[in-house]
Amino acid sequence: MYEEIRKEAAAAAQEICQVAKLQKGQILVVGCSTSEVTGHTVGSDSSPAIGQAIYEGIQQVLAPKGIYLAAQCCEHLNRAIIVEAEAAGQAELCNVVPQPKAGGSFATAAYHGFQHPVALEEIRADxxxxxxxxxxxxxLKKVAVPVRLEQNRVGxxxxxxxxxxxKYIGGERAIYNEDLK
Known part of the structure; x- marks a missing residue:
């Protein structure tokens, strides 16, 4: 089961990287309910093993590309973000260590998997x-555009x-760069 979840998470990460044309140094924010992955209601059945499998699947795609993972914590930590320190830039840091029932199993796995994890209140991901x-x-940065993935489930x-x-600015006479859509 864990290997299948790892593969599904990796496939979703690979697909969004391609569609979004993510480049080295950009940020992918991921929120994850391991309870939902196992078929339970969000927040009711946190699974560290599932969180670890999803973290590993996503990181195996992002790390070689130099794309940063921003792991969103659950509402008990006000949806704080866990990132590598180098991705935080000059952002103001928070002092919290996520746990499976206060932050979520996925954010906990990211915190323990990163070399130099830090917590932020917010981030503007690509x-x-x-x-x-x-x-x-x-x-997410403005303007968010929904993407329909073929890999539309994890568990x-x-x-x-x-x-x-x-953002598009300028009105009806403006000309836009088609490469930035």
Whole structure:
């Protein structure tokens, strides 16, 4: 079961990286309910082993590309973000260590898997994966564009995805760069 979940998470990460055209140094925010992955209601059955499998699947895709993972914590930590320190830039750090029942199993796995983990209140990511209805939109840059993935499930959880694009400004006479859509 864990290997299948790892593969599904990796496939979703690979797909959003391609669709969003993520480049080295950009950020993918991921929210994950391991309860939903196992077919339970969000927050009711946190699974560290599932969180670890999903973390490993996503990181095996992102790390070689130099794309940063931003792991969203659950609402008990106000949806804080766990990232590698180098991805935090000049952002103000928070002092918290996620746990399976206060932060979530996925964010806990990321915290323990990163070399130099830090917590942030917020981030502005370039794309996102929402595994199990965790509401990642608050951590995406403007303008978020929904993406329909072929890999739209991890375990029993729905996967929703988004990429971002620059804002269109200027009105009807403006000309836009088609490469930035």
């Amino acid at each position: 794309a996102g994966l929402d595994i199990g209805g965790t509401l990642i939109g608050m951590h 029993q959880a729905m996967v929703l995805a988004a990429r971002v694009r620059p």
